[in-house]
Amino acid sequence: MATAYTTPPPPGDGFRARVQRMGGHLAGMVMPNIGAFIAWGLITALFIPTGWLPNKELAELGDPMIKILLPLLIGYTGGRMVHGQRGAVVGAVATIGLVAGADIPMFLGAMIIGPLAAYLMKLFDGLIEGRVRPGFEMLVDNFSAGILAAAMAIAGKVAIGPVVRTLTEAAGDGVGWLVDHDVLPLTSVLIEPAKVLFLNNAINHGVLGPLGVQQAAETGKSILFMLESNPGPGLGVLLAYTFFGPRRLRPSTPAAMIIHFFGGIHEIYFPYILMKPRMILAAIAGGATGVAIFLASGTGLVAAPSPGSIFAYLAQTPRGTGNWIGVYSGMLASIAVSFAVGAALLGFGRLAESRKEKDAPDGDATATAEDPENAGDGTTQQPAAR
Amino acid sequence: MVTTIDAKDIRKLVIACDAGMGSSVMLAGQLRKALKKQPVEVAHTPVDSIPPDADVVVCHRGLAERARRGAPDAVIVPFDVYIGDPAVNQVVAAIKDGGVLSV
Numbered sequence: 449m450a451t452a453y454t455t456p457p458p459p460g461d462g463f464r465a466r467v468q469r470m471g472g473h474l475a476g477m478v479m480p481n482i483g484a485f486i487a488w489g490l491i492t493a494l495f496i497p498t499g500w501l502p503n504k505e506l507a508e509l510g511d512p513m514i515k516i517l518l519p520l521l522i523g524y525t526g527g528r529m530v531h532g533q534r535g536a537v538v539g540a541v542a543t544i545g546l547v548a549g550a551d552i553p554m555f556l557g558a559m560i561i562g563p564l565a566a567y568l569m570k571l572f573d574g575l576i577e578g579r580v581r582p583g584f585e586m587l588v589d590n591f592s593a594g595i596l597a598a599a600m601a602i603a604g605k606v607a608i609g610p611v612v613r614t615l616t617e618a619a620g621d622g623v624g625w626l627v628d629h630d631v632l633p634l635t636s637v638l639i640e641p642a643k644v645l646f647l648n649n650a651i652n653h654g655v656l657g658p659l660g661v662q663q664a665a666e667t668g669k670s671i672l673f674m675l676e677s678n679p680g681p682g683l684g685v686l687l688a689y690t691f692f693g694p695r696r697l698r699p700s701t702p703a704a705m706i707i708h709f710f711g712g713i714h715e716i717y718f719p720y721i722l723m724k725p726r727m728i729l730a731a732i733a734g735g736a737t738g739v740a741i742f743l744a745s746g747t748g749l750v751a752a753p754s755p756g757s758i759f760a761y762l763a764q765t766p767r768g769t770g771n772w773i774g775v776y777s778g779m780l781a782s783i784a785v786s787f788a789v790g791a792a793l794l795g796f797g798r799l800a801e802s803r804k805e806k807d808a809p810d811g812d813a814t815a816t817a818e819d820p821e822n823a824g825d826g827t828t829q830q831p832a833a834r
Numbered sequence: 835m836v837t838t839i840d841a842k843d844i845r846k847l848v849i850a851c852d853a854g855m856g857s858s859v860m861l862a863g864q865l866r867k868a869l870k871k872q873p874v875e876v877a878h879t880p881v882d883s884i885p886p887d888a889d890v891v892v893c894h895r896g897l898a899e900r901a902r903r904g905a906p907d908a909v910i911v912p913f914d915v916y917i918g919d920p921a922v923n924q925v926v927a928a929i930k931d932g933g934v935l936s937v
Contacts, residue, residue: 472881472900722914
């Protein structure tokens with residue numbers, strides 16, 4: 449399809465859907481629990497020694513929350529995704545095997561063992577279905593879940609836990625290496641395109657968030673929370689469209705900007721990049737600029753800003769002038785750079801005008817063909833290829 | 835793949851997004867308002883857990899393939915932009931005015 453008003457065409461679509469689904473599973477274990485993460489972030493930001501209201505007694509809440517409650521919620525949710533309430537219960541019990549006595553937050557482990565335990569439960573339930581003698585269902589159900597959950601907790605404690613700890617520490621070291629060698633801004637080259645392919649939640653909540661929480665638990669803040677969630681690049685792209693985009697798209701951008709920047713729903717700007725894929729360069733440039741400034745100023749957030757709204761950022765910025773300057777100068781620079789690059793890529797409006805003929809028909813003409821608004825305006829309707 | 839449905843058979847309209855917490859909630863709110871007087875339930879869910887009783891699923895084109903796999907019996911309406919997309923307007927118009935919705 450020559451008109452680039454739809455998502456890039458099929459090649460890799462099946463693969464993309466698979467990656468999306470995998471990522472969706474990871475994010476699906478975390479996102480329903482974001483409220484608990486925010487509670488932990490607020491308590492930490494307020495009561496740790498360097499916080500707004502240092503209080504030793506209340507600060508004691510933070511440690512059990514991050515080391516026990518949050519991994520348990522992830523394991524529970526992961527189990528529920530696989531096998532309903534029974535899966536949730538065995539997932540939670542299995543997770544306790546990992547977290548009991550662990551000195552690091554076992555998020556990645558919980559993402560593995562929760563669904564795994566639930567999957568085994570599902571297999572067992574499938575195996576015995578219809579074979580239990582009438583009247584013994586409850587006994588079998590309860591004891592099978594109990595025995596499996598206990599076994600998985602033990603396996604988690606003695607076998608899976610040590611492996612996960614090694615893996616988690618290796619991942620943490622990898623991130624540390626990226627930070628120490630100042631190459632973190634390069635991650636924008638991967639992150640920004642992945643975002644617009646709807647892997648934003650997978651990246652932020654499936655990968656960066658759990659690593660960031662671990663870092664924040666040690667140092668009170670983490671830059672990893674800001675790599676994906678920074679609303680700056682998206683706002684810059686939308687601003688570029690407002691001033692220099694195709695005329696028929698301009699009216700929708702102010703509302704999109706409000707939803708994106710204040711509401712934190714980043715999906716709203718993805719279509720604007722998907723319809724002109726070269727605009728991804730603007731997002732990458734803005735993202736990398738922001739990360740470079742966050743890195744140089746040594747700033748971070750106390751917990752994941754979710755959704756990636758400016759309000760969530762304000763709530764999660766740790767105390768200290770340096771942090772505030774770093775976070776918001778980085779965000780402003782992201783907006784400015786992605787706006788500037790985006791404006792150039794849109795040819796400061798000239799390109800849009802000269803290509804007016806080409807841009808006019810909608811890519812998804814199958815959907816618009818019967819739309820009375822579009823029927824008589826002289827544009828040729830092209831049937832979509834799919 | 836189901837591509838047409840008589841508008842009067844639409845009982846449940848599902849808006850799906852990746853996590854079912856962000857953009858789908860936003861769009862579902864708008865459609866709920868637009869379809870307030872119609873006998874149609876508007877729900878929002880993650881694209882991987884679309885309920886089996888969904889008649890029509892509205893989701894972004896980038897997620898349509900996942901939606902088709904999870905809801906083979908529903909009409910999947912892919913859209914491109916979140917505000918004022920003709921595909922979404924077409925669904926609203928079909929439910930309000932009757933007729934056949936085809937994608």
